Structure formats: structure tokens, C-alpha cells
Amino acid sequence: MTDRTWEYEGYDAAEERLREWLCTLGNGYFATRGALPECAVDGVHYPGTYVAGCYNRLTSRVAGRAVGNEDMVNLPNWLPLRFRLDEGPWLTPDAGAVTGHRLVLHLTSGLLERHTRYNLGEKRELTVRQLRLVHMGDPHLAALRTELTYENLTGELEVEAALDGGVTNAGVPRYRDLDGRHLTHVHTGTAADQATVWLRCRTRTSDIRIGMAVRLTADAPVAVRHEPSRAVQQLRLNLEPGRTVTVDKVVALHTSRDAAISDPLHAAVERGGRAPGFDDLLETHLTAWDQLWRRADLTVPGEPGRILRLHLFHVLQTLSPHTADLDVGVPARGLHGEAYRGHVFWDELFVLPYLNLHFPEVSRALLRYRHRRLEQTRTAARATGRRGALYPWQSGSDGREETQQLHLNPRSGRWLPDNSRLQHHVGSAIAYNVWQYCQASGDTEFLHTKGAEMLLEIARFWADSAVYDESLRRHRIRGVVGPDEYHEAYPGASEPGLDDNAYTNVTAAWVLSRALELLESLPEPRRRELVERAGLDGGELEQWEDVSRTLHVPFHQGVISQFEGYGDLAELDWDAYRKRYQDIRRLDRILEAEGDTVNRYQASKQADVLMLGYLFSPAELRSLFERLGRRLDDDTWRRTVDHYLARTSHGSTLSGLVHGWVLARARRADAWRYCQEALRGDIADLQGGTTAEGIHLGAMAGTLDLVQRGLTGLETRQGALWLDPVPLPELSSYGFSLRYQDHWGVRLRLERRLLEITVPSSDAAPIDVHLPDRSVGLQPGETARLVLPE
Known part of the structure; x- marks a missing residue:
């Protein structure tokens, strides 16, 4: 583990909910918890997707009273993707067949990477590697790449992906006496390209309409079936020892609260249809995160x-x-x-x-x-x-x-x-x-x-x-x-x-x-x-x-x-x-x-x-x-x-x-x-x-x-920066950039008693900096190195 990653080694069902929180991916518009795609919603796993500002109000009977509560709504689950060999049981970590499991949250790039090895008996293994992103450049897109590799066997692997509208708000135990059924009028369908399925629904009282479209891409034909509240895509992959096959799942999400759309389902299907492949999505996603970290x-x-x-x-x-x-x-x-x-x-x-x-x-x-x-x-x-x-x-x-x-x-x-x-x-x-x-x-x-x-x-x-x-x-x-x-x-x-x-x-x-x-x-x-x-x-x-x-x-x-x-x-x-x-x-x-x-x-x-x-x-x-x-x-x-x-x-x-x-x-x-x-x-x-x-x-x-x-005593008042650093031996060295009024990228760095302030070159006005024992004026492009008193 480095300061750029957050990692978990081994599978632990008792820790899964905490890991799902920690591995949530989002972009300010929506976020999806880091649940494993092949696992069903149960007491261990709880996938959740939430759009900022998407609320719904329901009334419940609690302690003999009618109680109204407004909740941020758990939206349809776009994650499901499971797999099995030769009509056998669907493989999940909870089935006890896992010989290796590792989660890596890449902080600099907003990626969740997952590696799992499933033991299929007689020295046969299936290795699963997944990359997941919620796109930081296009806030309405997310993607999941799944790479599957056989070892010591050949055969046919069945993969099933789904878009599931049969979800409720059930993630907080103490709320479970409250009504959590926020979605209604769930309908699914297939887009003209046959590789894309869609789901539309609405919230029960706030009447927010939700549209989702999922495109599945793999080197195999995709079959589609529709179940109540679910759109299911299936494919069969012929695997050979050591050969890796890839399945990409791209989702587009819109709600009727969005600007510049006429209908959320139409917008989702259109955006999902024109979305580039996973590699191109990854490149633009990384660029967006790089720009964020600079600021x-x-x-x-x-x-x-x-x-x-x-x-x-x-x-x-x-x-x-x-x-x-x-x-x-x-x-x-x-x-x-x-x-x-x-x-x-x-x-x-x-x-x-x-x-x-x-x-x-x-x-x-x-x-x-x-x-x-x-x-x-x-x-x-x-x-x-x-x-x-x-x-x-x-x-x-x-x-x-x-x-x-x-x-x-x-x-x-x-x-x-x-x-x-x-x-x-x-x-x-x-x-x-x-x-x-x-x-x-x-x-x-x-x-x-x-x-x-x-x-x-x-x-x-x-x-x-x-x-x-x-x-x-x-x-x-x-x-x-x-x-x-x-x-x-x-x-x-x-x-x-x-x-x-x-x-x-x-x-x-x-x-x-x-x-x-x-x-x-x-x-x-x-x-x-x-x-x-x-x-x-x-x-x-x-x-x-x-x-x-x-x-x-x-x-x-x-x-x-x-x-x-x-x-x-x-x-x-x-x-x-x-x-x-x-x-x-x-x-x-x-x-x-x-x-x-x-x-x-x-x-x-x-x-x-x-x-x-x-x-x-x-x-x-x-x-x-x-x-x-x-x-x-x-x-x-x-x-x-x-x-x-x-x-x-x-x-x-x-x-x-x-x-x-x-x-x-x-x-x-x-x-x-x-x-x-x-x-x-x-x-x-x-x-x-x-x-x-x-x-x-x-x-x-x-x-x-x-x-x-x-720690810096930083105040912004009277048109100036005021600083009064305090010593904290356990955190005596640090640095950060900030935007102050018209100045982008003012850099402050403290190394024990040495304070360094750099103002980037620009056409902006000078910055006045006040410390307890002195004041300095810094022109754009200047750096001040100040020794602080004992």
C-alpha cells in the first residue's frame, strides 16, 4: 500500500460493508458503492448508487404513529455481472472457492481494481480482474471492465450481466422499520443495437424520472431477456488455458432533474450509445482526475x-x-x-x-x-x-x-x-x-x-x-x-x-x-x-x-x-x-x-x-x-x-x-x-x-x-492572508496549494520552522501576508522564505 492507493488483501465477509464504503467511486453527480458485482444483495453485500439531490418522501407507521421521512434514493443497480462454468453454480467469494482476493483503490486515478482467483478443483482456476470507474469527465457515465482467465482447463464460461430496478433503501439497520420502497413504474427494454439494455423508473412521490442504459461489449454474441424489474444480458465465452477474455460494461445515467435534456431515458440511451469504449473512457477519466489533483x-x-x-x-x-x-x-x-x-x-x-x-x-x-x-x-x-x-x-x-x-x-x-x-x-x-x-x-x-x-x-x-x-x-x-x-x-x-x-x-x-x-x-x-x-x-x-x-x-x-x-x-x-x-x-x-x-x-x-x-x-x-x-x-x-x-x-x-x-x-x-x-x-x-x-x-x-x-493559523480577511503557524511535532512538515482570490496555485510549505510561500506568475495584484511578527508583500512570481520564531 502506498500513499496513492488503499488496498485490502484477502476476502473477509465481516469487513465487506466497510470496504464497500471505502471503495465507493463517484464524480459529484452520482456515486456507486464498491460492492462486488457477482454478489447478491444480502446481509454481507449492499450495492448502492446515489444521485446528488435525488430525494423521495414516504410515510411509515412507527411506534403507532404515521411518520414521514425524505430519503436520498438508492437507484437501480447497474453493477451485476456474474459467471459460472458449464452450468455449475454461480461463483462468489462467499461460496468458499476463493484462493486469492485483492482490492486496490487508486486514489490518483479514481479507479477500483479487483483481483480474485476462484478454485474450480483439480488444479483448475479462474482468475478475475476488474477495473471500475465512475467517470470524472462525463458525470453521467460509469464503466466496469472484467477480464477472465482460465488456468489448466478449457471450457465454456457463462456470463450474465443485469440492470436491476428491484432495489430498496435498506442500508441502515435502524431504519428498517421504515418504508424503503422509493422506486415505482420500473420498465426495461432493449435498444436498437441489441447490445444495449435500458431501464426506466420513477420515485413514488417526488416523481423524479430515472433513465439508465447499459452497453455490454465482448467477443461473443449477447442474448437479452427481461424479467420483472430487471434487464438481463447473457453471453457464453470459450476460454482456453492462459487466454484472457474481456467483458466491458458501460452505463449511462440521467434523471429528470438534469439540465438540457427532454427525457432521462432518451438521454441515457443516446449517451450510452455514443460513449466510447473502455480504453478511451479511461483516458479521459484519468485526465479529469489529474486536473482535480492539481487544484x-x-x-x-x-x-x-x-x-x-x-x-x-x-x-x-x-x-x-x-x-x-x-x-x-x-x-x-x-x-x-x-x-x-x-x-x-x-x-x-x-x-x-x-x-x-x-x-x-x-x-x-x-x-x-x-x-x-x-x-x-x-x-x-x-x-x-x-x-x-x-x-x-x-x-x-x-x-x-x-x-x-x-x-x-x-x-x-x-x-x-x-x-x-x-x-x-x-x-x-x-x-x-x-x-x-x-x-x-x-x-x-x-x-x-x-x-x-x-x-x-x-x-x-x-x-x-x-x-x-x-x-x-x-x-x-x-x-x-x-x-x-x-x-x-x-x-x-x-x-x-x-x-x-x-x-x-x-x-x-x-x-x-x-x-x-x-x-x-x-x-x-x-x-x-x-x-x-x-x-x-x-x-x-x-x-x-x-x-x-x-x-x-x-x-x-x-x-x-x-x-x-x-x-x-x-x-x-x-x-x-x-x-x-x-x-x-x-x-x-x-x-x-x-x-x-x-x-x-x-x-x-x-x-x-x-x-x-x-x-x-x-x-x-x-x-x-x-x-x-x-x-x-x-x-x-x-x-x-x-x-x-x-x-x-x-x-x-x-x-x-x-x-x-x-x-x-x-x-x-x-x-x-x-x-x-x-x-x-x-x-x-x-x-x-x-x-x-x-x-x-x-x-x-x-x-x-x-x-x-x-496548523497554519491561516485567515483570509481585510484583503490579505494572515498566518500564525503552530508547532505540532507529529505533523511538522507539510505543503499545499490554494486559490486565493485571483491567484491560482499559491503554494505554502512548512518544514519545521521554515515557512515558504510561492505566488505563481500572473497578472493579478500582489498578496499581502501578515505573520505575528512581520508583514510581507509578494508579487506574482515571487517566493518568500521566512524563519518562524521559536
Whole structure:
């Protein structure tokens, strides 16, 4: 295994679901899991193909209630291709006849290579080599090449390929009580060339039409038959010892959401018919990947670098330049599985900062997804009696709240109320992303139009949510849930929600101050237009100013309280629970199964207060607290970090990332332990089985950003690059390229205390770079080599 490949040796049925996730191939438009083509869907194998933004809503009966859920749809399976000798049993690795098996995921080229040797008895073997791609150049194409070689025998091999529309959403065990039958009106047929079969279907309620066409190519005639929901192609190959025969399968996929087509089936048949052969497809696919890697160059030595390259590979497969043409958000679990039902959460908060500096056109498209749903968020805010924009905690096709009403605790088997829709802080994350994107890209047009509209409406919601408390002489935001997620209510309370979540209030104050700053900076005609369109008046803007300075931030025992009353909760006996349970990451499920509730304890699932140290530099965080009339010195922040480090179970892959980031910035020796957890979260399946259901995209992109911004202290503000590198002995050498405003390929390289910055030659303006002890101006074509202080 190298830093350019990810490999598995030997067949292990218990690991197959995890490998299928890890070997998913995609191009930003659609992705297909790395399931073995000859294996049927069962408890071991789960092929899945998912198109970005393809959702369907169904109603299920759960715990005596009618519950509606919108899911990213598992589309017809184009992979099936199986083989057998002389009418014998179909060969699969599960049949026990495998003498060798190897999977190689080629990261630089987006290829999945597979080698398997089947033992046919009496020293006879069949060797299978497959190459699979989901085309990065043409987002509607994928291909599978199968090479079959006999050893020590001659005979006839039967090959059967299929296009299977009889699929359901069944990839997440805890969702299996829910209706997963999303496809209907499945029809198949044969194209005029007889080598191509097609399948059309539609989703049951969203009425998205899907068209697939598969062309099979081999040195033998192809017979076709049609079964209910399946189109089957068969051929017989005469094999000789040592001679290799090749079967190529090319698929074209379209949906009615695509632009510039009339009918998805017609488009798929036409595209599949004119698609070149496998070799030519491979060449253009490799070219497209080469161009991607040039824009996303990252050099980190050793095992961390190998994992980071894998993370980057999967980020690019989910959010590629093709995404810029789509109306989609950031699916929290990528296009790799059905966990979280393919919904869009706040994970873009961890994803866009990386994309901003490499693929700003993708960031812009993802923010446009949020802007297109702005009217839906206004409606949601009005339903709560407030003005402005209330963005949903989980979003799907149209921007309504998609958070489930019930969730299953697998430990107790009970369906429980889900109150995570009260995480209104998702609005602040969107505002933060608008601001960061525009600072990094220099896209003032977006900032002054769509970005401004979102920022102002989110600010309006926060100002309207704040209630003045005479006794505190402060504004308060009540009835919310913070990023922690464990705490949804006060112990014994009849209604969910918490008061004055520190993260929520501080970020709300930041949004309000940024909105006011933006209005002040706008040209007068544009400012007047925005104010008139939003119906803002002087009194409302004065209210924003007041609330941005008086939101309540609770403290207890000299540390920032996660929320008002947090310090009054009981302390958990952490040692006892660690002794009793092997893994306490999901402490909430453990306590509920015991008849208890995590709401009673000072225990967090993931970083909540400490998220403030992730979003804001120490100087900016101090400034925010000063604006709120509170002093946040280094000792207070250190005590706060220590307090929550001791009380967090890390039940989210994002938790290790945030803790590693915060500790690295604080120059703490234990930072690397949390950075390692963030790096290994998915590949080691630290969350206990969830990785097979889809990647954790936020954590993957966040580890890339840890190198890009966390360790370098990189900020883009005031028209300059600001750098404040921190020493992390375990990751002291790294380099990467980025796009900053009009500069493509700015190269940063750190080798212990030597920082090298190269600005490529261009006609763009010089770049101002600020470090804590000096500032330099770099002309295009210049390189600065700076020795950092001890």
C-alpha cells in the first residue's frame, strides 16, 4: 500500500460493508458503492448508487404513529455481472472457492481494481480482474471492465450481466422499520443495437424520472431477456488455458432533474450509445482526475498524509466541479450510503472552508442551494412567531425541516422523540460560510446580493429570538439545542429546549455584528435596495446593535457554561461507565437503556462551547466577548477547555477534529491524540459500525482544513492572508496549494520552522501576508522564505 492507493488483501465477509464504503467511486453527480458485482444483495453485500439531490418522501407507521421521512434514493443497480462454468453454480467469494482476493483503490486515478482467483478443483482456476470507474469527465457515465482467465482447463464460461430496478433503501439497520420502497413504474427494454439494455423508473412521490442504459461489449454474441424489474444480458465465452477474455460494461445515467435534456431515458440511451469504449473512457477519466489533483495538491509525509489523501479523494467524489452545476447541498454522509437519509446538516461548516481555497465555484453553488430555499426559511420562522430566516437542522429537496420526529435507540429498542430540530445554530453556520467564502474568493458580487440577503435574514431571526431579561439586563435566547446534542431539555422539564446556549448566543452576536458591518460597507444604492426589500428600518437596526452587545453568556466556576444551568447538573461517574462499557461514545443511548437520561449530567456528546475556538481565532474570540461585555482571558479559556475535555464522550467524528484543532492552537501536547482520532474516525470505524452506512464528510474535509488553516493559523480577511503557524511535532512538515482570490496555485510549505510561500506568475495584484511578527508583500512570481520564531 502506498500513499496513492488503499488496498485490502484477502476476502473477509465481516469487513465487506466497510470496504464497500471505502471503495465507493463517484464524480459529484452520482456515486456507486464498491460492492462486488457477482454478489447478491444480502446481509454481507449492499450495492448502492446515489444521485446528488435525488430525494423521495414516504410515510411509515412507527411506534403507532404515521411518520414521514425524505430519503436520498438508492437507484437501480447497474453493477451485476456474474459467471459460472458449464452450468455449475454461480461463483462468489462467499461460496468458499476463493484462493486469492485483492482490492486496490487508486486514489490518483479514481479507479477500483479487483483481483480474485476462484478454485474450480483439480488444479483448475479462474482468475478475475476488474477495473471500475465512475467517470470524472462525463458525470453521467460509469464503466466496469472484467477480464477472465482460465488456468489448466478449457471450457465454456457463462456470463450474465443485469440492470436491476428491484432495489430498496435498506442500508441502515435502524431504519428498517421504515418504508424503503422509493422506486415505482420500473420498465426495461432493449435498444436498437441489441447490445444495449435500458431501464426506466420513477420515485413514488417526488416523481423524479430515472433513465439508465447499459452497453455490454465482448467477443461473443449477447442474448437479452427481461424479467420483472430487471434487464438481463447473457453471453457464453470459450476460454482456453492462459487466454484472457474481456467483458466491458458501460452505463449511462440521467434523471429528470438534469439540465438540457427532454427525457432521462432518451438521454441515457443516446449517451450510452455514443460513449466510447473502455480504453478511451479511461483516458479521459484519468485526465479529469489529474486536473482535480492539481487544484487540490496536498503533501503530508507518512501515515497522516496517506489518510488525508484518502479523505481528500472522498471529498472530491462527493463535491467535484460538477457539483457547481447542481442544486444540491452538502450531504453529511456523502454519496456513499443512506445514513442520515442523505440530508444536509451543518456539516458544510467544516467543508466549505476547504473548498473556498480550492474550488470556490463549488462553495458558491452550495451557498446558492441555501439561498434558493430562503423563502422556505422565512415561512419556518413565521411559524414560530419570528421574523427572518430559520434554516432547518436537516434539509433535503425543498428546504423544509427534514429532522425525524422519532429516532431509534438500538440498545433499548425504543423509538424516542427527536428534538434536534431545535439546533437553530445551523443558521449561524450558513452565515459564517457566506462570510468566509466571500473573504477567501473576493466574490463581492455574491456578498452584496444573495449572500447579503441570507446574512440579513439570519441576523433578523436572531434579533427577533432574543428576549430582554430585566434582572440580568441582558438579552436571552431560550428553547434551543446546542451542538452537543446530548442535552435537549432540563431534567424533569415537560418541554424540550435549553436557555442561553453559549455557542448559539456568541455566534448569533457574531452574525448580527457582521450583518451591520456589511450594511455599512455597501454602496449606498445597494444598501438602500437591500434595506427596502427586507423592510428594515432604523429601529430594527438599532435593536440588532443592542442585541449584538447584550446577549447573555453564562459562566460557572470560572468557565463558560454550555448553557444556563449547566453547572447545576450532576457529575457523571466517568470511570465507572468506562469500566462497565467498552465504548461510551454514545453515552446517551447507554443511559436511556438504563432508564436514565444524559440530560441530568455534565456530559457532552461532542464539542459545544469549544466550537467557538474552532471557528474564531483567539483574538477574534476575545473581541467577541468584549463586545458582549465579558472578559475572556487565556486562563479562562484554558480552564474552559480542560473542563469540557474531561466531560465529553466524543460520540461524533467531528469531536476529535474540533478538540485537536483547539488544542493545537493552544499549543497543547495532547493535541495529536485528538487529531489522530479525527484522521482514523472512518477508516477504523471508531463510531462502531456507522462508517459502512456512509462517510462522515465534515470530519474528512475538516482534517484537510486542520492542515490548511488549523496548523497554519491561516485567515483570509481585510484583503490579505494572515498566518500564525503552530508547532505540532507529529505533523511538522507539510505543503499545499490554494486559490486565493485571483491567484491560482499559491503554494505554502512548512518544514519545521521554515515557512515558504510561492505566488505563481500572473497578472493579478500582489498578496499581502501578515505573520505575528512581520508583514510581507509578494508579487506574482515571487517566493518568500521566512524563519518562524521559536
